[in-house]
Amino acid sequence: MNFLVKSAALLAFGTMACAAQAEAILAVGYLKQAVVAPAVLSNLDPVPETLGVDGARLGQADNQSSGRFLGHSYVLDVSEVDPGGDLLAAARTLLATSPYLILDASADDILRVADLPEAQDALIFNASAQETRLRDAECRRNLFHTLPSAAMRADALMQVLMAKRFSRLALVAGEHPADRAFADALRRSAAKFGLKITGEREWRFDADMRRNASQEVPLFTQDLPEHDVLLIADETNDFGRYIAYNTWLPRPVAGSEGMVPVAWSRVVEQWGAAQLQSRFVKLAGRDMKNRDYAAWAAMRVLGEALTRTGSTDPAQLRAYILSPEFELAGFKGRPMSFRHWNGQLRQPIPLVTDRAVVMQAPVEGFLHQRSELDTLGIDLPESRCTAFKE
Missing domain, CATH: 3.40.50.2300 (Response regulator)
Known part of the structure; x- marks a missing residue:
């Protein structure tokens, strides 16, 4: 039973x-x-x-x-x-x-x-x-x-640069809308964290850099003011790969090339x-x-x-x-x-090269009253978004 x-x-x-x-x-x-x-x-x-x-x-x-x-x-x-x-x-x-x-x-x-x-x-x-x-x-x-967002990626990069005491930056940006949007984010973030972009150049080459990079890039970057890091805004993966080791000054590159802030x-x-x-x-x-x-x-x-x-x-x-x-x-x-x-x-935003993680943001020491993750990107006091207000 x-x-x-x-x-x-x-x-x-x-x-x-x-x-x-x-x-x-x-x-x-x-x-x-x-x-x-x-x-x-x-x-x-x-x-x-x-x-x-x-x-x-x-x-x-x-x-x-x-x-x-x-x-x-x-x-x-x-x-x-x-x-x-x-x-x-x-x-x-x-x-x-x-x-x-x-x-x-x-x-x-x-x-x-x-x-x-x-x-x-x-x-x-x-x-x-x-x-x-x-x-x-x-x-x-x-x-x-x-x-x-581009702002989150840019803020992550600036935190790492601050932690490494790289305060003077130069910028090379492409002509594609995505390049310009990321360049804008880099400028905004540099100002936010008190870093100085000492000079900028826009990439307009249409020559074959696979053959000419070692001759063209040093001349292209020769007039940039003194800087610690060269920022690259090349979101279409067009020219950034030809910048590293070809600059007039021997400087590291970061942004869309070199040390890159990524989602994954x-x-x-x-x-x-x-x-x-x-x-x-x-x-x-x-x-x-x-x-x-x-x-x-x-x-x-x-x-x-x-x-x-x-x-x-x-x-x-x-x-x-x-x-x-x-x-x-x-x-x-x-x-x-x-x-x-x-x-x-x-x-969190990892800062990576092709072969390793350099650091991950938010970097220790960047504090926030709500979450350290909110040090990356548009924070509540500066937000112009009203659609989420109930």
Whole structure:
């Protein structure tokens, strides 16, 4: 008799578990706008076709690994729009099936999607655009950022330069809009931390630097005033590789080349990072890049929110994500959380070379009343974002 009772109980439990699994399904759309890459001097670093998408897929797998014990499952719907294609139509299609969307597009296209009527109650994650304006005056209530802003990267670099007592800086910037945006962030950050940019040059060469760098770069940098470090703003990976060891003055380079502030790098190995990287290599067959990390983090944010709340309602998940209780383990040594005033994910910024981590920001000694992570990027008192004010 007891055996029959136990069997019936186990059968009922199994039925309830299956029902729970059928109830908690979180679907996420991944929308990528393909672009024609600008011409660069070297093709040594091709952009992976699945850049970003592989990070989201790893995040889905990580969510699924823990979610199966709770009856949670995750669906990822990937859509790529050809250059010049109808991004808004693709966004509407994805939003019709899910209020959760990861975007890999330009800053202007991200704003266009966020402003769609169909997107007003959605949670959109920017995994590609570092422009600070998206976290500042042009922020949106439904837009969150898992990629560090240009301001965060620049502040991280300036903290390290201050720690190393490099106070005089020179700047070489490219002509691409992304180069100019990063150059602006570097100027702002230098002023913020009391460092001096003694001189600037704009890169306008169209010659083949693979043959001429040793002759052209010394002449190009000869007129720069005395400096300790040469900053490079070359976000398209065009000319920066030819600057190091060719400057008129023997100086280290940093910024887009040399010592680089990043969201992620294969050389980050502490805090379980090596295990994250190995899982990614197994999935994608290559190293994890910045956009991969940002897309992975977006998926994990949603997974963590569902795990803690048990809800797939976007309003409940948004409230939890912005609450003090939310934390994400990002394999960078500190719990990561969202800034409630602009939707930016707080996170440490590694400063890396091709082969090693130099330092990680925030650097010890840079204090903050809320979180040392808020010493990187737009802080609450200086924020012009009003969309997150309830």
